[in-house]
Amino acid sequence: MTKQVQVASDDAVRELLWDALAEVPDPEMPVVNLVELGIIREIEITDNSTRITITPTFAACPAYEVMTEQIIEKASAAGASRVEVSVRHDPPWTSDWISAAAREKLRKIGITPPGHHHGNISEILLEPVECPYCGSKNTSLQNSFGTTACRMIYTCRNCKEPFEFFKPL
Amino acid sequence: MNPNLAKYLIALADDELICGHRLSEWTGHAPILEEDIAFANLALDEIGHARLWLELSAVQGDEDVEKAPDKQVFFRKAEQFRNIQMLELPNGDWAFSMLRQYLFDSLESVRLGNLKNSSEKTLAEIANKIAIEETYHLRHSQAWMKRLALGTEESAMRSQRALDALWPYTKQLGVEIEGEAELVGEGITFSSADIENQWREQVEPFLGDDCELKIPDISDTPILTRSVHTEHLENLLGDMQEVARIEPEGTW
Numbered sequence: 001m002t003k004q005v006q007v008a009s010d011d012a013v014r015e016l017l018w019d020a021l022a023e024v025p026d027p028e029m030p031v032v033n034l035v036e037l038g039i040i041r042e043i044e045i046t047d048n049s050t051r052i053t054i055t056p057t058f059a060a061c062p063a064y065e066v067m068t069e070q071i072i073e074k075a076s077a078a079g080a081s082r083v084e085v086s087v088r089h090d091p092p093w094t095s096d097w098i099s100a101a102a103r104e105k106l107r108k109i110g111i112t113p114p115g116h117h118h119g120n121i122s123e124i125l126l127e128p129v130e131c132p133y134c135g136s137k138n139t140s141l142q143n144s145f146g147t148t149a150c151r152m153i154y155t156c157r158n159c160k161e162p163f164e165f166f167k168p169l
Numbered sequence: 170m171n172p173n174l175a176k177y178l179i180a181l182a183d184d185e186l187i188c189g190h191r192l193s194e195w196t197g198h199a200p201i202l203e204e205d206i207a208f209a210n211l212a213l214d215e216i217g218h219a220r221l222w223l224e225l226s227a228v229q230g231d232e233d234v235e236k237a238p239d240k241q242v243f244f245r246k247a248e249q250f251r252n253i254q255m256l257e258l259p260n261g262d263w264a265f266s267m268l269r270q271y272l273f274d275s276l277e278s279v280r281l282g283n284l285k286n287s288s289e290k291t292l293a294e295i296a297n298k299i300a301i302e303e304t305y306h307l308r309h310s311q312a313w314m315k316r317l318a319l320g321t322e323e324s325a326m327r328s329q330r331a332l333d334a335l336w337p338y339t340k341q342l343g344v345e346i347e348g349e350a351e352l353v354g355e356g357i358t359f360s361s362a363d364i365e366n367q368w369r370e371q372v373e374p375f376l377g378d379d380c381e382l383k384i385p386d387i388s389d390t391p392i393l394t395r396s397v398h399t400e401h402l403e404n405l406l407g408d409m410q411e412v413a414r415i416e417p418e419g420t421w
Contacts, residue, residue: 059298060217090294092301121304143203144309145210153203169301 010045013079017043017050020078024070027063028148031105034067038097041088049082050075055093057169058149094119095169106166107132111151114168124168131156132163139163173348174289175230177358179241180346180395181280182222183252186242187402188273189215190409191260200263211270211306218299225291243413247403251347251395255338257402264317264327269335271310272372276342277303279368288356311375318380325381332382337390342368344394 021043022035034040034054042053052071056064068085075083095114098106103113112132117124128137136158143153151164192212199205220238227237256273260266281303284296318328343365352358376382413419 058214058217058302059221060213060215062213089298090290092294092298121301125308143206144305145203145207147206149210149213153206167305 013045014043016078017075017080020074021071024074027066031109032102036099036102038093049084050080051084051086053086053088055088057093061149093169095166111164111166113166117168121168129154129165131159131161133161134159170231171229173351174357175226176348177346177352178222178226178229180251182219182226183250184256185215185219185222187252187256187405189219190405191256194260195266207309214302214306221295221299225295243410247398247406248396250398250402253338253341253395254393254399255335257399257405259401261331262327264324265331265334267310267313267317268328268331271314272335272339274303274307274310275372276368278307279371280364283359283364287358292357314380318382329382332376333385336385337387340387340390340392344392346395
């Protein structure tokens with residue numbers, strides 16, 4: 001009987017932590033959080049410690065250390081004890097993990113989210129990229145590299161606005 | 170723990186690190202703004218990849234994973250570095266830097282493609298992770314090489330001049346990396362000589378046919394090991410290590 005109670009309470013704590021971590025904004029795109037970007041992969045609770053596993057987007061993402069600090073801070077504030085953050089690269093992070101809600105938020109700040117590519121990046125890069133402002137597909141790539149490791153720069157030929165495209169990864 | 174693998178990974182990390190440092194030197198100097206941004210991004214990626222390899226090397230060499238990477242980067246002397254010479258040469262003109270980038274990006278593509286099949290799980294995972302990011306690097310340098318080599322008379326001339334200068338250094342791609350013989354036997358890594366051959370099969374048709382460049386004859390070029398460096402590496406390290414050496418215990 002005690003065991004059952006223990007399991008239920010761990011689940012409840014985990015649920016609470018997932019909610020807490022959904023309040024950690026991406027340091028470079030604060031409108032979206034780490035849970036909806038798919039960066040937080042797993043929360044494990046043992047007797048007296050909490051292990052949070054993350055999969056960073058780009059290997060060299062400079063926001064990684066800030067993220068780790070914020071994860072520890074939020075999880076601790078939500079009552080987790082001895083929080084450890086560990087990194088997992090298998091499977092590697094993919095833009096396919098970005099949730100539908102996060103995709104909408106990105107579009108609103110002028111970043112077109114990538115379509116689902118199921119691992120075939122080269123193919124999806126051949127498809128036209130839709131302008132987040134006017135919806136036109138008549139757009140052109142200005143630079144495969146942008147303001148952060150995960151974005152490319154485009155301009156729209158229809159409404160003439162520059163915008164960014166979240167790199168399919 | 171595997172000391173041979175620890176040594177092997179230092180060579181991979183040094184290639185990434187030295188390449189990343191040279192790329193970073195273009196920041197603020199690239200011919201157009203877009204490329205300034207691109208090279209800064211490429212530099213960031215390569216240095217990030219170096220860090221992953223250095224961390225794995227620390228694990229395999231039973232060293233402190235937190236401290237070992239900085240120690241390797243900032244406190245080794247030139248003769249202790251194991252990068253290929255091509256990457257330490259000064260940046261030269263834009264054609265030289267772009268061609269070198271293409272040569273290295275395609276080496277990465279072939280080498281990581283092999284290492285994805287390593288019997289060492291973490292090595293295979295990291296190779297796979299880096300390979301995905303490198304897709305963008307190779308696309309970029311390939312597109313630029315075509316534009317430069319097939320562009321104006323001057324850009325074609327500069328591309329050919331860069332190829333003449335860089336091509337002899339490609340002899341070094343196939344030299345055995347320290348620790349390699351044992352690792353290949355265990356299926357952990359793959360023969361550098363085989364990787365060089367696979368690389369030539371991709372690169373020669375691209376440069377010779379698609380870019381219409383003339384591939385120099387390098388049959389008489391001597392092959393140097395990865396412990397031999399030009400004086401340029403020492404100068405590069407002078408810049409890269411200066412601050413860390415002034416204040417070794419400094420925190421940021």
